[in-house]
Amino acid sequence: MFKKIMNADHARELFLKALAPLTGYELLPIEESDGRIAAEEIIAGMDVPHYRRAAMDGFAVRASDTLGAGGNSPVMLKLGKNVEKGVCGRVHTGSPVPEGADAVVMLEDTVFHDSMVEIFTQIHPFKNVGEIGEDVQKGETVIEEGHRLRPCDIAVLASLGIENVKVAKKPRVAIIPTGEELVPRRKRTLRDGEVYETNGLMADLYIRKWGGITRLHDIVTDDPAKIKEAITSALDTDLIIISGGTSVGKRDYVPAVVGSMGELLVHGVGISPGKPSAIGMINGKPVVCMPGYPVAGIVALYWFARPALWKIGRVPDEPEKIVRAILAEKITSRTGYMTFTRVRLETPHAGSYRAIPLATSGAGILSSVSKADGFVIISENVEGRSAGEEVEVVLID
């Protein structure tokens, strides 16, 4: 029996409050910085453009020279090198606007013969001229500290001649699969009572996907001394994830070992599946204990490990990848538990979704996650959702 089941939001807040973002950074060539977090504000060291640039192919003019020009009453200008009263200059998109000119007439509004240009429209000053600093001004903040860099941001850095960028370090994450029933995946045959290790692999892949650097420990058997040894060896990382041995059975030593080495903040959480999750801190290092049941494990990864990783890694909160769908059948949930119901999505019409709840049995059925596209998350104080209701489906990464 769990002594106390802690509310899911409360447990997460308690955990996140105990975490401090990493302070280090690394310097990367901008080409390799996609998806990384800017570790400092980036200030433009130059104007973009750094010269007055033509926004159109056409002729640079003094706008005042076009006064009165119209479709039937063109103004005639000389084509010259230096633009001055009565003289215009050829420009194309992106080329510098000559000194003396203050506007550009589009090619389409002109007729050119010999060294003379007929202008068929009256334009105002600054028309079709990109001023210095129009895109980015020298001294301007182009990237805020903590921003996640996207290709379009990196293009801005490139436009400023910036070659390297300071980004937040990726958190290092140790993953420790435990369980005497587990067998390494390269072993060919299984005896009764044995299963291939999968939770550690799954955690490893999710953490890498979410931005961490992983170190996957060998399988540890259900032995407190061995578990302690494995945790000790992982204390040089920034986050420790232990899979299995988190419940209240005879062989569930993990929470007690974590408590003996540091502080067990949470054991027993109001999430379903995922109740036997536990959270601790050892020497300032956060520890997520994910249940050995794989579906419960993935919920613990989503609920605790991902936000912890992101807080440590200075990754800004991002909206979930959500799809709105009509629920095909009612789903029931466990009052007092935040319930993660697996659903499959169908698209009967382009752009419209139906969510089909998977007739899932227990938290032990890994294939039920693999068959699911996402979760419908039902809060503690709700008993379920009805068929036909619109629900938000959180897509599984």
Next chain:
Amino acid sequence: MFKKIMNADHARELFLKALAPLTGYELLPIEESDGRIAAEEIIAGMDVPHYRRAAMDGFAVRASDTLGAGGNSPVMLKLGKNVEKGVCGRVHTGSPVPEGADAVVMLEDTVFHDSMVEIFTQIHPFKNVGEIGEDVQKGETVIEEGHRLRPCDIAVLASLGIENVKVAKKPRVAIIPTGEELVPRRKRTLRDGEVYETNGLMADLYIRKWGGITRLHDIVTDDPAKIKEAITSALDTDLIIISGGTSVGKRDYVPAVVGSMGELLVHGVGISPGKPSAIGMINGKPVVCMPGYPVAGIVALYWFARPALWKIGRVPDEPEKIVRAILAEKITSRTGYMTFTRVRLETPHAGSYRAIPLATSGAGILSSVSKADGFVIISENVEGRSAGEEVEVVLID
């Protein structure tokens, strides 16, 4: 002037219809297959579990032996090696259920002393027993062809002892930046009329992010022969992206060169920004011509290059990453053009979003994308959206 502006959806359909998915595959260790596309159906070669497994810590029994047991009237069983009438066996979660037993009584419903076990509850057959194949049955399809593999899918493969998986090849994409004003990024100083090359870099990063293997060509000047040479050198790839030179100005040679080498399917599209986009096919190889103006360029990447990459790479359609937000100010759009309006998101309250349109000038202002979190896409037949309306914001990758 563009001869004809093609409707955005029509242009995209025309393009995608001309593309054939790549047929090759590569064999990868499952650990490296996250995000990749299964190139074949994957069938379970074994049952999971492959033995009857206990779902709880407790005692394996013959359910019939618990008949009449209750809180005040326990049934007494002997603890033994072989379960038979009157004899039960110790099990823990995941361990094999001994032959002869057909159910497991939870530890919490028992009291154990010496070699005798008191059972305080009556249970039915199969209770707390995971049958063979309960998770995955031998012969079952666990992964459909064309499915994008996620860590939870890979965990299922691992549970089946599968070590390698056939995945679709990543498309190879050549990116050719053109423009005589462009300067390679390592060059330190810019003269008037010069800008650093950024569109090619941006396309390169987006294509890599979206699952392609890129080859970024050196900058090509505005010279039809040089452009042709660059395209020719790229015909060994699966998709060619050319940036710049796509409009109808004097130096815009790209569409004509593409047309001369193959077929120009589209030139001039009803998207804003992005009108000067062009699409062609050369020797069966798709060519996306993205406008040199960076904001128009990114729209062309999203609208044409990404779906083309995904069709070639056999990537299933995925919902956009969308956030619903209340529009803070009205936005106007260009009738007849599918308009991509850049917006910044604010979160006045947790979970609620406000979309602030960016007071953007032209398609040439790269920093306006960098300042934006996403696009509000307004269809051709709508004039705009009002302040206070709920809109869908497509987040920029």
